[in-house]
Amino acid sequence: MFDTAIAGSLPKPEWLAETQKLWPQWKAQGDSLKQAKADATLLWIKTQEDAGLDIVGDGEQSRQHFVHGFLEQVEGIDFEHKVTMGIRNNRYDAQVPQVVAPLRLKGRVHAFEAQLARAHTRKKLKFTLPGPMTIVDTVADRFYGDKVKMAMAFAELLNQEALALQADGVDIIQFDEPAFNVYMEEAADWGVKALERAAQGLTCTTAVHICYGYGIQANLDWKNSLGQEWRQYEKVFPALAKSSIQQVSLECFHSHVPMDLMALLEGKDVMVGVIDVASDIVETPEEVADTIGRAIQFVPKARIIACTNCGLAPMSREVAQKKLQALADGARIARERYA
Numbered sequence: 001m002f003d004t005a006i007a008g009s010l011p012k013p014e015w016l017a018e019t020q021k022l023w024p025q026w027k028a029q030g031d032s033l034k035q036a037k038a039d040a041t042l043l044w045i046k047t048q049e050d051a052g053l054d055i056v057g058d059g060e061q062s063r064q065h066f067v068h069g070f071l072e073q074v075e076g077i078d079f080e081h082k083v084t085m086g087i088r089n090n091r092y093d094a095q096v097p098q099v100v101a102p103l104r105l106k107g108r109v110h111a112f113e114a115q116l117a118r119a120h121t122r123k124k125l126k127f128t129l130p131g132p133m134t135i136v137d138t139v140a141d142r143f144y145g146d147k148v149k150m151a152m153a154f155a156e157l158l159n160q161e162a163l164a165l166q167a168d169g170v171d172i173i174q175f176d177e178p179a180f181n182v183y184m185e186e187a188a189d190w191g192v193k194a195l196e197r198a199a200q201g202l203t204c205t206t207a208v209h210i211c212y213g214y215g216i217q218a219n220l221d222w223k224n225s226l227g228q229e230w231r232q233y234e235k236v237f238p239a240l241a242k243s244s245i246q247q248v249s250l251e252c253f254h255s256h257v258p259m260d261l262m263a264l265l266e267g268k269d270v271m272v273g274v275i276d277v278a279s280d281i282v283e284t285p286e287e288v289a290d291t292i293g294r295a296i297q298f299v300p301k302a303r304i305i306a307c308t309n310c311g312l313a314p315m316s317r318e319v320a321q322k323k324l325q326a327l328a329d330g331a332r333i334a335r336e337r338y339a
């Protein structure tokens with residue numbers, strides 16, 4: 001009851017990359033960069049284990065950004081000539097690569113870090129990939145001319161990598177779809193279908209993470225514009241409840257999401273966000289336990305996984321470490337309290 005996990009990303013140590021940035025520059029190159037990524041991955045696995053988390057991940061230490069890390073191994077994408085594009089419905093500008101030809105994988109994308117992580121932990125291992133709809137929202141299309149067609153093309157590639165990750169021994173494959181909270185109608189219409197295509201044939205646990213983004217200023221401003229009740233999940237959860245995806249990660253603590261929306265996910269495991277990633281204030285274990293206590297009104301206890309609201313990548317390492325500890329300690333209190 002109340003297993004604990006993180007959404008995905010963790011801060012990169014200062015010897016690996018620039019800190020507190022969403023698109024940080026690496027601090028090394030070639031073989032020394034590869035070694036630094038490996039060292040950071042092992043460091044975070046140990047930190048997650050020491051904190052007492054039940055499900056661990058690589059902390060996305062080997063990718064510069066959660067979407068572009070995948071795209072670097074895709075043929076048909078021009079990374080040399082990035083363009084500025086408004087993403088997440090123009091919430092903020094990003095430098096994005098362009099799709100210029102049919103998409104194909106150049107080879108494995110995440111074999112190195114997945115196999116490394118698997119070799120060094122006996123805990124359940126979760127691995128994250130960007131979802132097709134979010135990828136489509138984070139590249140410039142100069143070739144397909146059709147969002148859905150391009151999303152399905154990406155979904156096929158994601159599926160190839162996901163099946164390979166499963167063969168590497170990954171227990172849970174999670175697709176990150178923050179775009180679902182921005183294009184709600186399209187998410188319910190074709191986003192979930194593209195997601196299912198990406199997860200096709202997987203026998204490991206499948207998950208999707210839908211959030212209100214990292215704690216960067218553009219997202220904080222956006223959240224402030226959403227009013228007192230954030231009902232974005234209401235449109236896509238019914239479609240997800242009918243889908244084959246098994247776990248759903250959502251934002252909860254400090255958000256304005258009405259908690260009863262979780263009840264729309266009947267039959268799914270729910271990763272409840274009990275840690276705010278937009279604030280450096282570290283939650284107390286009691287606050288974490290209280291949030292879990294509110295969630296059990298809408299989700300069966302056995303289906304709740306305590307999680308972070310989103311990735312912790314742009315935070316300081318020290319704060320992130322303390323938040324992991326609060327997460328594990330809070331879940332322990334909740335287990336005793338609500339047993």
Ligand code: ZN
Nearest residue numbers: 211213310311
């Ligand atoms: Zn997120």
